[in-house]
Amino acid sequence: MNAPNAASPIPDSQFPTPSLTIYPAIDVRDGRVVRLKQGDYAQQTDYAPAPLQLAQRYAADGAHWLHLVDLDAARDGGYTLAPLLGGIAGSTALKVQTGGGIRSVDDVQCVLDAGAARVVVGSLAVREPETVAGWITRFGAQHITIALDTRLIEDQWRLPLHGWTDVSERTLDELALFYAQAGLAHLLCTDIGRDGMLAGPNTALYQHLCALLPGVAVQASGGIRDVADIVAARAVGCGGAILGKALLEGRFELKDALAC
Structure with missing residues (x-):
């Protein structure tokens, strides 16, 4: 995990240490709650209930935040979940x-206007x-x-693009x-190799990022399988944990x- 030579981490003294926020995740495709294995649309599992009912369940369980992904827009553009946000x-x-599918400043404004507290920007954040x-x-x-999906290639964490077939x-x-x-205040980082695999989060990666980016709330995404994994993510300094398949x-x- 090599840091660039031209830039150095921002000094710790400028920022407070972030606390950890739990983000239950709902990925939506064709109006259904789904999960993809390692981001592969051909490896999809459907879940019940409907997205709105699941969000209401998470709220009733005490969640303060929700991580909502428009998988249709992520592939084709054009955010489609504004009605769900309203609900x-x-x-x-x-x-x-x-x-999902955030490609322009107008997209960001539209999603915020629809009721989002925070807009996630992924592939465009790498390309532009x-x-x-x-x-x-x-x-x-x-x-x-900012959401950065990453894969370890020749001892460096690289940023695959175009369905993970090209590399930035x-x-x-x-x-x-x-x-x-x-x-930047919020960075969501997914280890592609662990996404949807229930293999545990890559705590070494997150420890590295938290040390590199003091003051940025790093969200651990990919692999979390139990409460112990959440505790481990917090122990290395993560400011958030995305909970999906588990x-x-x-x-x-x-x-x-939430209790942990």
Whole structure:
């Protein structure tokens, strides 16, 4: 995990240590709650209940935040979950972090106007970092989450693109530091190899990122299987944990995750 030579981490003294926030996740495709294995649309598992009912269940269990992903938009563009956002806002007190297909400043504004508390920007954040960095300034750091999917390639954490078939020239460290220096407050990082695998989070990766980016709330995503994994993510400094497949399959209760 090599940090870039041209930039250095932001000093610890500038920022407080973030606390850990639990984000139960709902991935939506064709109006249904689904999970993909390692992001592969051909390896999809469907779950019940419907997205709104699941969000209401998570709210009743004590969640404050929800991580909502529009998988249709992630592939084809054009965010489609505004009506669902409205339903969640009208029936729960959940704050929603959501993304999928965010390609323009108008997309960000539309999703915020639809009721999102925070907009997740993924592939465009890798392809057009200068553009997306400007959104942090325009909308405020508390309204933008940068999502970087990463894979270890030849001892460096790289950023695959185009369905994970191409690779960005910038490494994870380089791009993460670029955004931190642009004012980033929230970074969601997924280890592709662990996504949907229930193999445990990559705590070494998150420990590295938390040390590299003091003051940025790093969200652990991919592999969390039990409460012990959440405790481990917090122990290495993560500011958030995304809970997906393990919750849907009943491997532990959301109440227990929140209590830890």
